[in-house]
Amino acid sequence: xxxxxxxxxxxxxxxxxxxxxxxxxxxxxxxxxxxxxxxxxxxxxxxxxxxxxxxxxxxxxxxxxxxxxxxxxxxxxxxxxxxxxxxxxxxxxxxxxxxxxxxxxxxxxxxxxxxxxxxxxxxxxxxxxxxxxxxxxxxxxxxxxxxxxxxxxxxxxxxxxxxxxxxxxxxxxxxxxxxxxxxxxxxxxxxxxxxxxxxxxxxxxxxxxxxxxxxxxxxxxxxxxxxxxxxxxxxxxxxxxxxxxxxxxxxxxxxxxxxxxxxxxxxxxxxxxxxxxxxxxxxxxxxxxxxxxxxxxxxxxxxxxxxxxxxxxxxxxxxxxxxxxxxxxxxxxxxxxxxx
Numbered sequence: 001x002x003x004x005x006x007x008x009x010x011x012x013x014x015x016x017x018x019x020x021x022x023x024x025x026x027x028x029x030x031x032x033x034x035x036x037x038x039x040x041x042x043x044x045x046x047x048x049x050x051x052x053x054x055x056x057x058x059x060x061x062x063x064x065x066x067x068x069x070x071x072x073x074x075x076x077x078x079x080x081x082x083x084x085x086x087x088x089x090x091x092x093x094x095x096x097x098x099x100x101x102x103x104x105x106x107x108x109x110x111x112x113x114x115x116x117x118x119x120x121x122x123x124x125x126x127x128x129x130x131x132x133x134x135x136x137x138x139x140x141x142x143x144x145x146x147x148x149x150x151x152x153x154x155x156x157x158x159x160x161x162x163x164x165x166x167x168x169x170x171x172x173x174x175x176x177x178x179x180x181x182x183x184x185x186x187x188x189x190x191x192x193x194x195x196x197x198x199x200x201x202x203x204x205x206x207x208x209x210x211x212x213x214x215x216x217x218x219x220x221x222x223x224x225x226x227x228x229x230x231x232x233x234x235x236x237x238x239x240x241x242x243x244x245x246x247x248x249x250x251x252x253x254x255x256x257x258x259x260x261x262x263x264x265x266x267x268x269x270x271x272x273x274x275x276x277x278x279x280x281x282x283x284x285x286x287x288x289x290x291x292x293x294x295x296x297x298x299x300x301x302x303x304x305x306x307x308x309x310x311x312x313x314x315x316x317x318x319x320x321x322x323x324x325x326x327x328x329x330x331x332x333x334x335x336x337x338x339x340x
Contacts, residue, residue: 031060033281034082037067038075038095039192042222043248044270048093048117051274059282061088070192072099072160079103082112089113089281096160097121113284113293115277119162120300125293126280128273128301132163132245135266135305136170139243142264142309142316143171143215144178146241151214152184154206156199156223156244159189164219167245171217184210190223199226207234214240221246221265228254228261237261247308255310264309264316273303 033056040046053063064087068075075095082090083106090107092100097119104123107114116124147153153175158164168187175181188202199218203226206213216231218224224244228251231240240261244251247267255263280297287293307317323331329338 031062032085032087033061033063034079034085034087034090035063035065036075036078036082036090036092036095037065038072038093039070040067041070041192042246044221044246044268045094047270048274048277051271052091052093052278055275055278068095072096076100076103080106083107083110086110087112089115089285091115091117091277091281092119092121092124093117093277094161095119097162098160108290111289113281113290115281115284117273117277125284125290125297126299126301128276128280128303129163129166130266130268130273130303131305132166132266133170135245135307136167137174138307138317139245139264139266140171140174140217143217143241143243144174144181145316146243146262146311147181147214149178150180151212152182152210153215153217154185154203154210154213155183155187156190156202156216156218156227157187158219159187161219167219181215184213190219195222196226196229199223200230201226203227203230204234207231207236207240216240216242216244218242218244220244221248221251224248224251224263224265225254228263231261232257232259247306252308255308260310262309262311264307264311264313267306267308269303269306276301276303 035049035052037045037049040049049065053065056063066078068078072095076099079090079092080103090112094117100119100121104114104121108123114124115126115128117128120127157168185206190198203216207230216227218227224242224246227242231237237259242261242263245266247265251265254260280301284293284297287296307313309316
């Protein structure tokens with residue numbers, strides 16, 4: 001007789017399903033929030049999970065967190081489990097957005113409010129994203145300036161993330177206007193098994209194979225660490241500039257070293273985005289159904305960003321002017337009489 005072997009993953013999911021069944025909203029009136037993570041191997045995601053859990057727990061909800069450890073199929077299954085168990089609401093905190101279109105509509109059909117983070121889903125009430133449009137455009141302008149309009153660059157990528165696609169497109173929209181700036185190699189895909197080591201190895205190889213390498217563009221934070229380490233080790237800090245996203249502690253620490261390459265990053269305040277998820281899902285839960293909630297929640301909540309560089313950030317990144325009509329008239333037309 002063939003024995004069925006239960007893995008630790010199976011056990012964790014079975015335990016989750018058993019526990020969730022024990023506190024089903026229909027029994028004991030327990031309110032449940034399902035929190036789905038694609039990966040929790042960096043500070044940003046861990047802090048977001050902590051904020052969401054603490055905030056909902058204080059308001060009387062039981063929060064169940066499932067981490068897919070970088071496995072999209074597993075994460076979709078986690079969300080399906082939340083839907084099947086009729087939780088009160090769901091937050092998907094990051095992931096490969098193209099995998100969730102169908103399952104997000106299942107949540108909608110089940111009348112379960114869904115807030116997604118860093119992706120755009122048809123069944124979500126709100127998509128919470130940082131302003132990667134502006135951030136990636138400005139950081140790419142910075143990199144083009146550091147390259148003085150010529151030379152090669154490489155990209156450390158993570159395709160499939162909606163936000164990563166925004167970052168790539170914004171960067172390429174800037175670089176394509178400089179005929180003397182070329183990508184020196186195909187974008188290198190950084191997996192989650194060893195993002196620092198993989199980015200270090202690829203960057204080091206690129207330095208050896210591309211003599212006129214002058215720029216590195218990193219889609220997310222941990223590859224920044226490996227890229228900066230490789231550039232420092234190869235003594236190429238004067239030649240190669242680095243641009244990227246995320247202000248993880250190790251990134252800022254490396255940027256602060258005396259032999260660090262010129263580096264600029266877009267920072268995403270995780271506390272603001274996590275609290276926004278709490279606020280919007282809490283608001284959604286006040287309405288009788290998801291159709292009504294959709295009319296009162298933003299389709300996309302864009303969280304502001306911050307720019308940091310170890311060169312001259314105050315001059316390199318200018319703040320925006322946000323003006324009322326009266327202020328705009330004065331700002332642009334300098335004292336001319338307003339027609340209203």
